[in-house]
Amino acid sequence: METLTRLEATIAERRKADPKSSYVAQLSHRGTPVMARKLGEEAVEACVAALSGSREELVGEAADVVFHLMVLLADKGVSFEEVMAELDRREGVSGLDEKASRST
Numbered sequence: 001m002e003t004l005t006r007l008e009a010t011i012a013e014r015r016k017a018d019p020k021s022s023y024v025a026q027l028s029h030r031g032t033p034v035m036a037r038k039l040g041e042e043a044v045e046a047c048v049a050a051l052s053g054s055r056e057e058l059v060g061e062a063a064d065v066v067f068h069l070m071v072l073l074a075d076k077g078v079s080f081e082e083v084m085a086e087l088d089r090r091e092g093v094s095g096l097d098e099k100a101s102r103s104t
């Protein structure tokens, strides 16, 4: 978790950097739709790696997904802490029970 907290701080800082020297700043400069598209692309690449790639490729693609998700969250002003709090809130509630409760 420390890694993600550090990455969140790095992303917040690099968003303000010169796009010529920072990939994060470049994404920020290009705007939310590009960030969202990148996240979608990386998610698809992770799926492909899971289905037909090596373990190493899956790890690499998963890291790309997490990184691009963090970039998009920063852009939308959503903190990593908020996402963790949502996961904490869900802890212990079966996905099946939660789904069943939606139809009542």
Ligand SMILES: N=c1c2ncn([C@@H]3O[C@H](COP(=O)(O)OP(=O)(O)OP(=O)(O)O)[C@@H](O)[C@H]3O)c2ncn1[C@@H]1O[C@H](COP(=O)(O)O)[C@@H](O)[C@H]1O
Binding pocket: 007, 010, 011, 014, 021, 022, 023, 024, 025, 063, 064, 067
């Ligand atoms: N964790 C990452 C990280 N993971 C992946 N990537 C970049 O994400 C991109 C995704 O690769 P792709 O091949 O899919 O994208 P691409 O084809 O190169 O890019 P497009 O032309 O499609 O936009 C690559 O350029 C990777 O280098 C990352 N870039 C940066 N970070 C972290 O962010 C920090 C700040 O980076 P800068 O803003 O570049 O200084 C770094 O120190 C790292 O900690």
